Amino acid sequence: MQVVQLRVYSHAVMQRDRGLWVPGCRLMEHWYNHALAVATDAALKAGAILRKAFHRPGGPSGSGGHCPADATAESVIRETLLAAFPGCGYLGEETDGRRGCDGARHIWLVDPKDGTSSFRRGMRGSAVSIALLREGVPVLGVVYAFAASDDEGDLFAWAEGCSFTRPRLPAESPLWSNSPEAQKIVLLSQDADRNPEANLRCIASMRYRAAASIAYRLVLVAAREGVAAVSLNAPCCWDYAAGRALIRAVGGELVDQEGRRVQYSRDG
Numbered sequence: 001m002q003v004v005q006l007r008v009y010s011h012a013v014m015q016r017d018r019g020l021w022v023p024g025c026r027l028m029e030h031w032y033n034h035a036l037a038v039a040t041d042a043a044l045k046a047g048a049i050l051r052k053a054f055h056r057p058g059g060p061s062g063s064g065g066h067c068p069a070d071a072t073a074e075s076v077i078r079e080t081l082l083a084a085f086p087g088c089g090y091l092g093e094e095t096d097g098r099r100g101c102d103g104a105r106h107i108w109l110v111d112p113k114d115g116t117s118s119f120r121r122g123m124r125g126s127a128v129s130i131a132l133l134r135e136g137v138p139v140l141g142v143v144y145a146f147a148a149s150d151d152e153g154d155l156f157a158w159a160e161g162c163s164f165t166r167p168r169l170p171a172e173s174p175l176w177s178n179s180p181e182a183q184k185i186v187l188l189s190q191d192a193d194r195n196p197e198a199n200l201r202c203i204a205s206m207r208y209r210a211a212a213s214i215a216y217r218l219v220l221v222a223a224r225e226g227v228a229a230v231s232l233n234a235p236c237c238w239d240y241a242a243g244r245a246l247i248r249a250v251g252g253e254l255v256d257q258e259g260r261r262v263q264y265s266r267d268g
Helices: 011-018 025-054 068-084 116-120 190-194 196-203 214-222 237-249
Strands: 002-005 089-092 106-114 127-134 137-145 154-159 185-188 207-210 228-231 253-256
Touching (some): 068 089, 068 106, 154 214, 190 207, 214 228, 214 237, 228 237
Parallel strands (some): 089 106, 185 228
Antiparallel strands (some): 002 253
């Protein structure tokens, strides 16, 4: 189980956490700005492929937790990212990983479509997830829920030195509280509605909202549409890395069931 626990860091703590690349700071800021533009373009291209598959007559093709469009979408993402940044490492759900040429300092983590089983059932909220790690620290995240809540999609993006953006709606800086209140919302999986009474007991006196993708749930929390997001299905690093980056951007944290901060290796 992966649980998102949010706490508001002081400005000084946040600046210390983000200041790992002090040497050449301006140059790295420009590099991350360019990387964010490339990753956003890749996510939009992949989203267009997946949205077309979503509207296929008879429903999306595939079986179980896999659709042929997943591999097609990731191929586009991989080619776009590595053409622009050939020195970076890469690890994706659908294609082979590769080590980078920059001393493994940066690696892309990609899930072309988080929330496949819901996608195949015709549910909106699956998302493209693209993250960049620097020595295990998430420094860039793009999450694109390409069919949520309609075909315009919902795009979230951030990188170190850049603003947190959500073009469709203003992205506000959240003010979280540790006190459960009736108006507070916890983001749970799409299956939460199968047993609403049990889920409501677990989060009393808060409410819950179901969303198909852990990546999308995380960024909705980052955008102040919830106070926490939860996954009970042992997600992989590419499932939550981009959402984790955006949570980090606004001062939140991702922890496991023991309350320990989720860590990454240099290879993801």
